[in-house]
Amino acid sequence: MAGRAVKQARAERTRATVLEAAAEVFAELGFSGASVMKIADRAGVTLGGVYFHFRSKEELARAIVAGQPDFVVPPKASTGLQRAIDVTLVWARALAESPMLRAGARLVWEQDRFMGTVENSHEQWTVIVAADLQTAQDEGELRADVDVQAVARLVVNACTGAQMHSYVETAHKDLPDRVEEIWRCLLPALKN
Amino acid sequence: MAGRAVKQARAERTRATVLEAAAEVFAELGFSGASVMKIADRAGVTLGGVYFHFRSKEELARAIVAGQPDFVVPPKASTGLQRAIDVTLVWARALAESPMLRAGARLVWEQDRFMGTVENSHEQWTVIVAADLQTAQDEGELRADVDVQAVARLVVNACTGAQMHSYVETAHKDLPDRVEEIWRCLLPALKN
Structure with missing residues (x-):
């Protein structure tokens, strides 16, 4: 159970890191200029790491607006x-x-x-x-x-x-x- | 003199055609999506014809806003x-x-x-x-x-x-x- 809690905390941290990186990239480049790849690079996370939390650039943008x-x-x-x-x-x-x-x-x-x-x-x-x-x-x-x-x-x-x-x-x-x-x-x- | 008046009238028509085409392209693609080439194509005018009236995409956009x-x-x-x-x-x-x-x-x-x-x-x-x-x-x-x-x-x-x-x-x-x-x-x- 402890292992699962640690994993979950790490997943939540990654999600927050990805969202912050996405905010920076959207703020600089707008929606059309941004890409999941650029957001992953900014977050220092693999593409798979981003897609584990967000299905698409659209979903990232919706999460930020919401x-x-x-x-x-x-x-x-x-x-x-x-x-x-x-x-x-x-x-x-x-x-x-x-x-x-x-x-x-x-x-x-x-x-x-x-x-x-x-x-x-x-x-x-x-x-x-x-x-x-x-x-x-x-x-x-x-x-x-x-x-x-x-x-x-x-x-x-x-x-x-x-x-x-x-x-x-x-x-x-x-x-x-x-x-x-x-x-x-x-x-x-x-x-x- | 008549020849010059005709030429001037034609130049004014071309300028108006270019400006209308630019408006259509900007409305559809925004400033970053537009290009002088796309505007020339839409207007049915050569690139040189556009540049005769407007020095740049920026100048076209400024003319439309103004x-x-x-x-x-x-x-x-x-x-x-x-x-x-x-x-x-x-x-x-x-x-x-x-x-x-x-x-x-x-x-x-x-x-x-x-x-x-x-x-x-x-x-x-x-x-x-x-x-x-x-x-x-x-x-x-x-x-x-x-x-x-x-x-x-x-x-x-x-x-x-x-x-x-x-x-x-x-x-x-x-x-x-x-x-x-x-x-x-x-x-x-x-x-x-």
């Missing part, structure tokens, strides 16, 4: 509107430094190659932001006539656009300012 | 806030059908390869939207405390994100609805 929220955890617990703001700001601040988040941002542009029309990165973030805004509305923090789903989509769309704009102009350095600005413009339409 | 506003002219004259809304909606409605606009949308993702940090497609649209919003504020249509530049950036960022989201989910079919939704969410924060 895992994005795990890398965006506000340091202080918050709820409602403040949590929605915190999540977007933590993402904006971490993006320039985190290969995992930079991969997510880069993969957004090519996600039609590996994500479905229903399950996609915009939808994933909209669900997260909408849940916090719904709490805010239930607690009377947001006006009753605010369309929570629509505002969540607007926030996610604006963050996506800001990310691209900020990348072109400052390699993501001013992204936190841009995200703050989005909320500053929006709050008068939201708050009770 | 020309986007010419393809987004509202059918009815409007001013201020209504004009800002009209411009975004005309763009959203035309995008699915217009190779020129689809090329612009696709090139946004790779514009760091051929646009500068100052002159870029986000900035170009922000200037246009901000001008209309400024008119609206000067005429008392927008609240005096609205930060016109920040709202213009928000609108452009949100439209960029909506465009990508709508592409993944409906091949741009629901983009007009998404853009309308952006304005519906924003108006309570803007109007006097």
